[in-house]
Amino acid sequence: MTRDEIDALDAADPLAPMRARFALPDGVIYLDGNSLGALPRDTGAAMADMVSRQWGDRLIRSWNEGWIDAPTRLGGKIAPLVGAATDEVIVGDSTSANLFKALVAALRIDPARRVVVSEAGNFPTDLHVAEGAVACVPGAMLKVVPRGEVLAALGPDTAVLMLTHVHYKTAERFDMPSVTATAQAAGAVMLWDLSHSAGAVAVELDAANADLAVGCTYKYLNGGPGAPAYLYVARRWQERLASPLSGWMGHAAPFAFADGYEPAPGMKRWLAGTPPMLAMAALETGLDLWASVDRAAVWAKSAALWRIMAAAGEAAGLECVTPADAAARGSHISFRHPDAHALTQALIERGVIGDFRDPDVLRLGLTPLYLSHRDVWQAGEILGEIVRSGMYREERFGERLAVT
Numbered sequence: 001m002t003r004d005e006i007d008a009l010d011a012a013d014p015l016a017p018m019r020a021r022f023a024l025p026d027g028v029i030y031l032d033g034n035s036l037g038a039l040p041r042d043t044g045a046a047m048a049d050m051v052s053r054q055w056g057d058r059l060i061r062s063w064n065e066g067w068i069d070a071p072t073r074l075g076g077k078i079a080p081l082v083g084a085a086t087d088e089v090i091v092g093d094s095t096s097a098n099l100f101k102a103l104v105a106a107l108r109i110d111p112a113r114r115v116v117v118s119e120a121g122n123f124p125t126d127l128h129v130a131e132g133a134v135a136c137v138p139g140a141m142l143k144v145v146p147r148g149e150v151l152a153a154l155g156p157d158t159a160v161l162m163l164t165h166v167h168y169k170t171a172e173r174f175d176m177p178s179v180t181a182t183a184q185a186a187g188a189v190m191l192w193d194l195s196h197s198a199g200a201v202a203v204e205l206d207a208a209n210a211d212l213a214v215g216c217t218y219k220y221l222n223g224g225p226g227a228p229a230y231l232y233v234a235r236r237w238q239e240r241l242a243s244p245l246s247g248w249m250g251h252a253a254p255f256a257f258a259d260g261y262e263p264a265p266g267m268k269r270w271l272a273g274t275p276p277m278l279a280m281a282a283l284e285t286g287l288d289l290w291a292s293v294d295r296a297a298v299w300a301k302s303a304a305l306w307r308i309m310a311a312a313g314e315a316a317g318l319e320c321v322t323p324a325d326a327a328a329r330g331s332h333i334s335f336r337h338p339d340a341h342a343l344t345q346a347l348i349e350r351g352v353i354g355d356f357r358d359p360d361v362l363r364l365g366l367t368p369l370y371l372s373h374r375d376v377w378q379a380g381e382i383l384g385e386i387v388r389s390g391m392y393r394e395e396r397f398g399e400r401l402a403v404t
């Protein structure tokens with residue numbers, strides 16, 4: 001595509017005004033919003049209000065002035081982004097902790113079903129937490145198989161199929177309705193990790209008849225580093241499942257201060273301890289940005305941005321490991337290259353921030369809310385220059401960073 005054609009796409013982009021809602025540094029093209037989303041401009045003021053007024057002035061009274069309901073209120077704001085009803089999503093804890101709660105709860109449904117099935121190469125925390133969860137349930141075990149074998153691995157002993165909807169490394173996307181239906185036909189509960197999906201691609205949990213889902217909010221939802229995660233439990237399961245982390249905030253009457261635990265009705269039972277209100281304030285600002293956004297325009301722009309970067313990668317002779325079919329991928333693009341780490345570092349030196357995923361993947365996140373078509377095109381031009389010139393082989397790009 002020519003630069004004029006790219007600029008015409010920006011001129012017609014209904015999401016173009018959203019960019020001004022983010023504080024992005026000058027001289028940077030940020031292609032890592034799939035790891036840590038950009039800072040919304042309103043977040044600073046919202047945090048200042050949280051600290052000075054809500055905490056400083058209102059003190060403990062703030063719990064009755066919006067704090068105590070934050071987990072369900074924010075869950076309700078995430079619900080439309082994942083195709084759920086507002087009373088099916090709650091915000092709290094990390095994705096890792098929510099995975100644990102969901103897995104143990106699902107393993108307790110039927111003592112004859114003791115196996116958690118997942119994909120080799122799933123995001124590490126999913127597999128690590130599953131290891132820990134099965135160790136807490138007598139007789140339970142984890143079966144990790146290659147991606148193409150997950151459905152064949154389901155059997156009469158399967159309790160849960162746990163998959164990440166959009167793969168963190170390759171951006172491959174599972175077909176949620178058909179995979180869910182296959183898992184359920186085998187008698188298993190389906191647990192989706194939506195960390196790379198929500199705010200990136202259309203997700204319809206209720207329409208897919210999903211059972212359980214988790215996801216993080218610091219990527220496409222722009223909640224800030226370590227922002228609280230969310231948990232979805234389909235309505236039909238809500239009174240049948242209970243959290244193994246039975247903390248007081250999930251009690252039916254926390255302020256009755258009872259000795260015995262009685263789970264709250266609905267989603268509140270999945271809460272454990274006190275919600276982190278400073279982090280909740282930042283997250284709510286990120287979520288509120290989505291209220292006025294035409295989601296169909298986001299999914300369409302994601303596909304358009306992807307095509308621009310795919311063309312640049314192809315022109316540079318890079319091997320793309322992300323599916324070309326828009327329905328079979330998320331909103332990032334990954335290239336395999338033996339010097340992917342050095343390429344990532346060389347790009348960062350030129351102002352294009354992407355990331356490296358071990359052992360050989362250069363990963364570029366394409367966030368439709370704040371990237372223009374021109375940004376992605378320009379990043380593609382820079383990528384081409386770096387590859388063709390071979391400058392990424394220079395010694396200074398050889399040093400491995402602790403966090404990539």
Ligand SMILES: Cc1ncc(COP(=O)(O)O)c(C=O)c1O
Nearest residue numbers: 094095096123164168193195216
């Ligand atoms: C698929 C997936 N699950 C989970 C996580 C992270 O979980 P946590 O927020 O608990 O670190 C990530 C990214 O960090 C992820 O990509």
Ligand SMILES: Nc1c(O)cccc1C(=O)C[C@H](N)C(=O)O
Nearest residue numbers: 034035036168169195226403404
């Ligand atoms: N959560 C992260 C962190 O605390 C440090 C560095 C990266 C992350 C990430 O979120 C990684 C991300 N989930 C990934 O897909 O690679």
